[in-house]
Amino acid sequence: MLELIDLHRRFGDVVALDGVTFEVPEGRIVGFVGRNGAGKTTAMRISLGVLQADAGQVRWRGAPIDTSVRRRFGYMPEERGLYPKMRVLEQLIYLARLRGTPKDLARTRTIDLLATLEVVGAPTDRIESLSLGNQQRVQLAAALVHAPELLVLDEPFSGLDPVGVDVLADVLRREARQGGVAVVFSSHQLELVERLCDEVVLIDHGKIAARGTIDELHASRARDLWRVDVRGGDGAWWDVVPGVRAVSTDDGVVVLDLASSADPQRVLDVAREVGDVVSFGAVRLTLAELFREVVA
Amino acid sequence: MSGADRGAWRLVARRDFWVRLRERSFLISTLLNVGVISILVLARGASAGGDPRFQLGVVGSPAVVGIGNDAAALGEASKVTVDIVPLSAAQADQALQDGSVDAVLSEGQIVGLHEVDGTLLALVQTSAHAAAVADVFARHDVPQSERDAAAREAPLDELALDPRSPRQTADAGVAFIGVLLLYGQLFGYGTWVATGVIEEKASRVVEMLLSAIRPKQLLAGKIVGIGVLGLCQLAVIGGFAITLAALTGAIDNPVAAIRPALLVFGWFVLGFAFYASLFAAAGSLVSRMEELQNVIVPINLTILVSFIISIGALQDPNSTLSIAASILPISAALAMPVRIVVGAATPPQIVLSLALLIGSTILLVPVGARLYAGAILRTGARVKLRDAWRAT
Numbered sequence: 001m002l003e004l005i006d007l008h009r010r011f012g013d014v015v016a017l018d019g020v021t022f023e024v025p026e027g028r029i030v031g032f033v034g035r036n037g038a039g040k041t042t043a044m045r046i047s048l049g050v051l052q053a054d055a056g057q058v059r060w061r062g063a064p065i066d067t068s069v070r071r072r073f074g075y076m077p078e079e080r081g082l083y084p085k086m087r088v089l090e091q092l093i094y095l096a097r098l099r100g101t102p103k104d105l106a107r108t109r110t111i112d113l114l115a116t117l118e119v120v121g122a123p124t125d126r127i128e129s130l131s132l133g134n135q136q137r138v139q140l141a142a143a144l145v146h147a148p149e150l151l152v153l154d155e156p157f158s159g160l161d162p163v164g165v166d167v168l169a170d171v172l173r174r175e176a177r178q179g180g181v182a183v184v185f186s187s188h189q190l191e192l193v194e195r196l197c198d199e200v201v202l203i204d205h206g207k208i209a210a211r212g213t214i215d216e217l218h219a220s221r222a223r224d225l226w227r228v229d230v231r232g233g234d235g236a237w238w239d240v241v242p243g244v245r246a247v248s249t250d251d252g253v254v255v256l257d258l259a260s261s262a263d264p265q266r267v268l269d270v271a272r273e274v275g276d277v278v279s280f281g282a283v284r285l286t287l288a289e290l291f292r293e294v295v296a
Numbered sequence: 297m298s299g300a301d302r303g304a305w306r307l308v309a310r311r312d313f314w315v316r317l318r319e320r321s322f323l324i325s326t327l328l329n330v331g332v333i334s335i336l337v338l339a340r341g342a343s344a345g346g347d348p349r350f351q352l353g354v355v356g357s358p359a360v361v362g363i364g365n366d367a368a369a370l371g372e373a374s375k376v377t378v379d380i381v382p383l384s385a386a387q388a389d390q391a392l393q394d395g396s397v398d399a400v401l402s403e404g405q406i407v408g409l410h411e412v413d414g415t416l417l418a419l420v421q422t423s424a425h426a427a428a429v430a431d432v433f434a435r436h437d438v439p440q441s442e443r444d445a446a447a448r449e450a451p452l453d454e455l456a457l458d459p460r461s462p463r464q465t466a467d468a469g470v471a472f473i474g475v476l477l478l479y480g481q482l483f484g485y486g487t488w489v490a491t492g493v494i495e496e497k498a499s500r501v502v503e504m505l506l507s508a509i510r511p512k513q514l515l516a517g518k519i520v521g522i523g524v525l526g527l528c529q530l531a532v533i534g535g536f537a538i539t540l541a542a543l544t545g546a547i548d549n550p551v552a553a554i555r556p557a558l559l560v561f562g563w564f565v566l567g568f569a570f571y572a573s574l575f576a577a578a579g580s581l582v583s584r585m586e587e588l589q590n591v592i593v594p595i596n597l598t599i600l601v602s603f604i605i606s607i608g609a610l611q612d613p614n615s616t617l618s619i620a621a622s623i624l625p626i627s628a629a630l631a632m633p634v635r636i637v638v639g640a641a642t643p644p645q646i647v648l649s650l651a652l653l654i655g656s657t658i659l660l661v662p663v664g665a666r667l668y669a670g671a672i673l674r675t676g677a678r679v680k681l682r683d684a685w686r687a688t
Contacts, residue, residue: 048507050673067510075507079675081500086315097307098508142504 001025002047002150002182007056009042016042017053018206024150024184029176031197032186033287035295039206040186041078044154048075060150071099074148076156080139082127088114088138089123092145099146106145113141118167136160140168144175151175153185157192165189169196194287202294209294217290224258226267227283232275241266248289255283304509308517312492313525325484326529329477333537336473337546349377350416353397355385359427364401366423367416376415468610470553471637474560475610477533478630479603482567483596485526486575490592492518493579493672502672511669519572523565530564556637566650567629570657571595573664580671581679591678602627606634613640623649625656 002024009017017039024030034040045051047058049070060069083091089110096106114123117137121130127138136159143151151172157165173196175181184201187193193200194214202210202217210217229252230237238244243259244267258264264282271277285293316322350371354364361382368378381397388400392409399408399416406412406420433443496502496514505514534557542550578591605627609618613635621631622641628649635641641649670687671679 045503050503050506071508073507075504077500077503077507079500079503081502081504083315083495083501084499094307094311095504095508098304098505 001061002184003059003062004043004047005057005059007043007046007058008054009039009046009051010054015206017046017056020056020203020206020208022201022208022211024182026149026182027176027180028182028198029172029196030182030184031193031200032184032203033188033190033193033200033291034186034203034209038203038295040203041154043203044075044152044184044186045077047152048073050077071146072149074143074146074151074153076139076143076151076153078154080136082135082139082142084128085126087124087126088119088121088130091127092138092141095142096145099148101146109145109147110141113144114138116167116171117141118163132159133161133164137164140171144171147179149181151181151183151185153183155187156185157187157189165192172196190286190288190291200287202291204295210290214287217287218284224260224262224264225283225285226256226258226264226281227253228256228267228271228280229253229278230271230275231278234274237270237274238267241270247285247293255285255289305513305517305520308509308514309521309524312518312521316488316492316522316525322525322529325480326532329480329529329533330536332476333473333533334540336469336476337537337541338544348375348413348415349379350399350413351379351381351397352416352420353381353383353388353391353400355383355388355400355402357403360401360403363420363423363427366426367401367419370423371419376419378416378419468638470547470556471634472607472610473537474556474637475603475606475630475634477530478560478564478567478633479599479606481526481530481564482571482629483599485522485568486571486595486599487588487592488522489519489572489575490579490588491585492522493576493668494582494585494588497580497583497672497675498585500675506673511672512665514672515573515576515665515668519568519576523568523572526564526568527561530561534560556633559633559636563629563633566653566657570625570629570653570660571599573661573668577664577667577671577684580668581681581684583675583678587678598626599630602630606630609634609640610638613638619645623652625653628653 004020004022007017007020009015020039020043022030032040032044042051046053047065049065049067058065060073063069086094089107092110092113093103093106096109097103101109111123117140119130119137119141120134127135130138140153140156143153143156156168160168169192172183172185176183176198197214199213200211200217201208210220212220225247228238231252236246238246238254238256241262243262245257245259247255247257249255256267258267268277268280271280352364352367354361361380364378364380368380371378381391383391383397383400385402388402388407391397392400392407395409399406399412399420401420406417430443496505502514538547538550538553538557541547541553547553574595575592578595579588581591582588602621605617605621608615609621609631612618618631618635618640621627622635623632623645632641632646632649636646667681667684671684674683674687
């Protein structure tokens, strides 16, 4: 289990992390979400030792992390980076060997990964000659090539086409389920996070705003929510019903939070008075809606 | 620390070695060096190689031809070859113009195209003088025994207070080639260290690398890899130069040239160790290749000034400036080998210079490494030295 314990980090006057604590257990996929600048990359870089925390610590399997432990981690930095002029195969073998993988094993794994990740092009192509999407896949291969115990991926899905997203999602599931690898990745694609992750950690302004399974996040915010799609409904028409509050509005589709005193039927009546009700139903918030609510 | 962890710097060194070896700029710099060295060696072969040889045109009476022959005989004794070319008066000017003769001797005069070479002139003057004296002897019926006594008059012994040994003269040339090579290698390979650091920073691959290994391992690997490549290139160029010099007769004894070659090797290792971590630290301050020159100028200038002083030390190896430059660590790697090769450095000076250079390198490498580690992950604007120092 990777443990981030009460991490603090400032950059000048900017507080990037203000007491961040969460865990990434082996065999689980943890989604790390938050707005731009919320502290995701800083927390990930500290986990990999490429940045120092001002206070707090990171532990792996109960012990502090040194270089020999860190070599067993896989990392995909936010700022992608490979040697542009180095050949794909050569580069991946080199990165694997830096992390202690024997040469022959590194070669076998590299060739397997290039096939699994569906990298287009020859293993002898130079990185700079590949398309950006393919470079991204090679970057993923670089995080995986040494069979890591922990994967820390900063925005691994950005820049991938839908097929690439599916391929990577499969790889991450397999690494976690079959390999027992602890996986944490950041993403703004919340539908994907919801679909793929066992747990979600939501960071806001350097603090953990919410964490747990998707179900737990819902339970912590157990409410009577109704989604209403009403054509022609102008303004806050629901205000006339006592105990009703809008959670989110999106082009006529509004999610309403009803206090226990409020009657859904009364809301429907009001809605029908202001326009044509296309749909009306009890909802479970999507992660995106939960996210907006938490960071609002 | 596991075995693989300890070996990380070796992997880095191997990569840097092979990547640079396959770069076009390596091939170009090798060819350029080989070309420059060839020109220097061949030029040396033409001037110093072999003994002087002159073509002397003679015009006129058998007496003039006799003087020419005497000059040739005289020249033989001092390993100067004078070939006699009989000419008609009409041919003389043309022969001088087209360079088929170096000078034309006729009754009472010797004519050159622009001037007459001093050695040739001295030989001919001496012969003409001897002929005149013989003529006088003949007219006054001086007995043969007295003529022989006069002719036996011993020539002056040539002595020198501070004689240049032939080896020393030859070694000044070798030292020049050596210091030129050293300068080129220290400058070129130091710049390559800085370039390599910036490349890794600019392409952001450094964050991948430093999530796997420590900054010091990356730094050590880079310096060793590039340094070993510099040594290999020196070996190729040195081997080529010595072979060429031996084949063209520019040096008599190729084995004797190995000593200065080894000196260049040794001082390259010491000098590179001294400068390389500074080049790396300088490179780590910036994130874009365009900024390379800005940060390495102070180091390059130091090496350039050391080089200029070292060239001066070829002429005047015992001036205060030469001695100081050969002992101070910032210039010792260039100035000291020059003074050693020309035979001017005393053992205490050499020991002091080595001690200071090695000692200051031991002090400097951790400083360079700390600046490097503090700056290498800070991309964007140029990192201030103070911030880099405090970062770790």
